[in-house]
Amino acid sequence: MTRLQTVLQSEQQYLIPFIMSGDPSLEATRELIHLLNEEGVAAIELGVPFSDPIADGPVIQAASERALRQNVTLQDVLTLGRQVRQEGCQVPLILFTYANPVFQYGLSRVVEDAVGCGFDGLIVPDLPYEESGELREWGQKAGLSVIPLVAPTSRQRIRQIVEEAQGFVYCVSSLGTTGMRQQFAGTVDTFLQTVRELSPVPTAVGFGISKREHVERFQKQADAVVVGSALVRKIEELSGALSDPVQRTEALEQIRAFVTALKTK
Numbered sequence: 549m550t551r552l553q554t555v556l557q558s559e560q561q562y563l564i565p566f567i568m569s570g571d572p573s574l575e576a577t578r579e580l581i582h583l584l585n586e587e588g589v590a591a592i593e594l595g596v597p598f599s600d601p602i603a604d605g606p607v608i609q610a611a612s613e614r615a616l617r618q619n620v621t622l623q624d625v626l627t628l629g630r631q632v633r634q635e636g637c638q639v640p641l642i643l644f645t646y647a648n649p650v651f652q653y654g655l656s657r658v659v660e661d662a663v664g665c666g667f668d669g670l671i672v673p674d675l676p677y678e679e680s681g682e683l684r685e686w687g688q689k690a691g692l693s694v695i696p697l698v699a700p701t702s703r704q705r706i707r708q709i710v711e712e713a714q715g716f717v718y719c720v721s722s723l724g725t726t727g728m729r730q731q732f733a734g735t736v737d738t739f740l741q742t743v744r745e746l747s748p749v750p751t752a753v754g755f756g757i758s759k760r761e762h763v764e765r766f767q768k769q770a771d772a773v774v775v776g777s778a779l780v781r782k783i784e785e786l787s788g789a790l791s792d793p794v795q796r797t798e799a800l801e802q803i804r805a806f807v808t809a810l811k812t813k
């Protein structure tokens with residue numbers, strides 16, 4: 549069993565934050581990774597900025613643009629993974645990138661380098677399951693979990709997708725793009741139950757989860773809960789302070805408090 553599955557099945561940790569690498573800087577991201585590791589999360593999704601993030605809502609799109617202004621690349625994110633591992637970070641890391649940078653870098657190379665830099669998983673949200681066979685094979689060989697996404701519209705394909713799933717299955721709570729939501733369709737509960745019954749690996753749910761009550765609700769229906777936009781927005785609000793050596797510690801503590809408040813235990 550992989551480190552990722554062990555953590556998710558232990559029920560000790562169930563929060564998976566998404567942060568955009570390089571927003572507001574790679575140094576800030578490095579410190580945020582250590583903070584999240586200390587705070588206790590199940591894994592961290594480390595976003596690679598991309599110019600055409602079609603599945604992202606405005607908050608993460610803006611974060612991607614800020615990181616691209618810092619010229620952050622897939623290579624930088626891999627290097628950051630290696631650096632935090634050398635500094636003692638133990639939390640599972642998930643490389644989160646659109647397909648274009650992966651194909652440019654090379655499928656087998658990105659898998660090999662991700663493992664070499666201490667990553668446990670890879671999510672490529674715009675790579676259709678039917679076209680992910682080669683990447684999943686490289687992942688299987690190298691010990692990198694290539695994590696599939698399933699949506700309420702996946703219906704018949706859910707069984708096929710989860711049967712071959714590595715690491716965990718990422719259940720998208722609602723259609724559309726990432727972003728904070730006030731409510732969720734009633735059908736999401738049945739959807740999550742169906743996936744959980746069919747899946748041989750743990751499940752995580754994401755999209756729109758931004759408050760403690762959301763986490764409490766979904767924590768009962770999946771092994772992990774992903775929070776991206778709400779945290780990315782908090783980081784954006786504090787980006788000035790995070791970039792100022794004098795204010796950085798206080799800003800990091802505000803982010804720690806935000807993450808603590810999301811965790812129900």
Ligand SMILES: O=P(O)(O)OC[C@@H](O)[C@@H](O)c1c[nH]c2ccccc12
Pocket residue numbers: 566593595603604608673725726727728754755756757774775776777778
């Ligand atoms: O931002 P939200 O609504 O909290 O959802 C998590 C999401 O940000 C993260 O998992 C993610 C970031 N970019 C994506 C693209 C597709 C699917 C998921 C994602």
